[in-house]
Amino acid sequence: MELRHMRYFVAIVETLNFTRAAQRVHVTQSTLSHQIRQLEEELGQRLFERVGKKVVLTEAGRSLLEHVVPILRQVDQAIGAMKATPDDLYGELHIAATHSFNVQLIPLCLSIFLQRLPNLKVAVEELAGDQISERLMSGDLDMGISYRPAIPRGLRFEPLYNEELKLIVASNHPLAKRKRLRMVELNGQRMTLLSPHFSTRQMLDECFEAAGARPQIVAELNAISPMIELVRRTDLCSIVSENALANEPGVKAIPLESPTPVRTPGLLWPPHSERPAASRFMAEIIRDVVRQGIA
Missing domain, CATH: 1.10.10.10 (Winged helix-like DNA-binding domain superfamily/Winged helix DNA-binding domain)
Structure with missing residues (x-):
């Protein structure tokens, strides 16, 4: 048990x-x-x-x-x-997050953390999931906020919740009025997605295959922000976490089904057993924010 x-x-x-x-x-x-x-x-x-x-x-x-x-x-x-944090706790906390969590979750948690621990310095980097895993293994990071890594590498992963990915289109796109879309309906659709080495892209490719859909991938990018901007300016559609949108104007998010692409965000820890006090406090703040559904 x-x-x-x-x-x-x-x-x-x-x-x-x-x-x-x-x-x-x-x-x-x-x-x-x-x-x-x-x-x-x-x-x-x-x-x-x-x-x-x-x-x-x-x-x-x-x-x-x-x-x-x-x-x-x-x-x-x-x-x-x-x-129960000592007031005289000093030092520096090194963390990294993927774009989806660096938009809203990390700034909110960081503001709470700095209020509680004003004597600590925090260094935050926005990195791809694979980079976060590599930096944790090398000892350059104290903790990461990312999706479950495809290759664990001995890292410890603490799931936070399940997150649904959605189709995004420009507000004037022909699909923008749809309330829901089956994955098979993306067959032949012009799309921009993350590059194939991203685990999210690999998961989406599996969803396309399961649905029998072959979208037309005309642009592959290595970051979410330019992908969203490209969707806003063109007839392309994409699939991202809704957390990554942060109320982006001119973009509509549409739920997908059959199958619904789902990722599991969580906290990533280095393989060694000892966790710095500062990273434990940050982790607890992140858990509280997620439980309360604030971010």
Whole structure:
């Protein structure tokens, strides 16, 4: 049994609803259901029963709850103690984020961090995911904010949430009035996408193949900002995270389905076990902002 299993279990107990519990712990409902099934298989006991549309805690579930609640309370107390930051903490924090998170999430978290720790200096770089992984491995960075790396390289990845990617077009594009689009409908569409070495592009290529779509890729770029600007100025469309748009004028985002492209953003840590205090505090701020849905 892992800590996440305990938190997922308690979330369902508190809500008695898998959908609301999944929203509370920032995972998909299918992920939550799978994790609970794993827990039940490990314990050899059913923890919940479905009665119609209701979720009911079993006797085994009530017994587990009595043991889990004190454990989580102790863990939360330990985390709270680590968050008690000394006022005289000095030094420099080196972090990097991909463009999607450097638009809104990082500036917001950085403003909170600097208010709490005014004596610390923070160096932030905007890098591609592969570059972040390389810099973490070399020891040049304390932490990264990126998508789950295609090649782990021994890095530790802490998922934050699941993020849906959407089609973007100019406001006057023929597709701009659509409320939703199937991936197969992008067959033959003129597009601009990230270069093939990006993991996001590789994932999109897999989605195109699964849908039987062969879009016409007329421009490949290595950064999101010029890609969005190109969409705004031309008849090209693209696929990006909605977080990367930051209320960009003249651009319309359209949900995709069959399949829906989804990425998992998270925190990336170097392979060594010791994390600097400053990076722990920044990580906790990022978690809080994500949980509250501010960014």
